[in-house]
Amino acid sequence: MPGVQDGGGVQLFGCIFTMIKTYSNPGVVHKTFVLGVLLKAINAILQMAGGGLFLLASPERLHHWMTALTLHGFVLDPDGFLVRTLLDFRDYCTTEGQIFLAVYLLSHGGMKIIVIAALLCGKRWAYPAMGLLLILFIIYQVYRYSYTHSQWLIWLTILDLALLLLTWLEYRHVRQDPSW
Numbered sequence: 767m768p769g770v771q772d773g774g775g776v777q778l779f780g781c782i783f784t785m786i787k788t789y790s791n792p793g794v795v796h797k798t799f800v801l802g803v804l805l806k807a808i809n810a811i812l813q814m815a816g817g818g819l820f821l822l823a824s825p826e827r828l829h830h831w832m833t834a835l836t837l838h839g840f841v842l843d844p845d846g847f848l849v850r851t852l853l854d855f856r857d858y859c860t861t862e863g864q865i866f867l868a869v870y871l872l873s874h875g876g877m878k879i880i881v882i883a884a885l886l887c888g889k890r891w892a893y894p895a896m897g898l899l900l901i902l903f904i905i906y907q908v909y910r911y912s913y914t915h916s917q918w919l920i921w922l923t924i925l926d927l928a929l930l931l932l933t934w935l936e937y938r939h940v941r942q943d944p945s946w
Contacts, residue, residue: 795936798932799932799933799935799936802928802929802932803882803885803886807878807879807886809878810874810875810876810878811879812875814872814879816867817867817870817871817872818872820864820867820868820871821872825864828864847917851918874903877899881895882896890940890941893933893936893937893940894937896933897930897933897934900926900929900930901930904926904930907919907926908923911923
């Protein structure tokens with residue numbers, strides 16, 4: 767990729783701006799791809815923060831926080847989607863469930879951060895890696911949906927399918943672009 771050096775001196779933010787500015791055809795697909803990747807990066811950072819929180823907080827503390835978060839919403843709309851989701855989540859926060867969530871969020875977020883950083887820094891291997899990672903997440907999400915019937919998993923899977931398509935389109939273009 768033009769303007770991106772191999773080595774430790776290039777910062778991730780520099781990679782992001784270089785990818786946006788030096789691309790030979792900054793069309794809608796590329797802009798949507800970059801936006802999708804940046805949103806996935808924010809999601810990965812939040813997942814890692816949540817995983818750390820689950821690792822450090824006791825189940826009792828999490829139960830207390832979830833109860834406090836839903837108290838106001840319960841008064842306004844006791845059957846609301848957000849209230850029901852948080853209360854179901856609160857009830858899931860056993861020690862085993864909490865450890866599972868911590869490991870899942872930390873590993874899921876960590877893998878995404880590594881691949882996204884490589885994508886934004888112009889590493890060609892990251893496109894197939896991102897595709898494979900998204901396919902594995904989609905398969906797992908569909909599997910989990912068969913047990914939980916969670917609406918969140920449907921939306922997450924749709925977003926991952928869209929990003930998978932954008933990653934494939936972007937990779938096709940990158941492979942054909944001689945400046946890469």
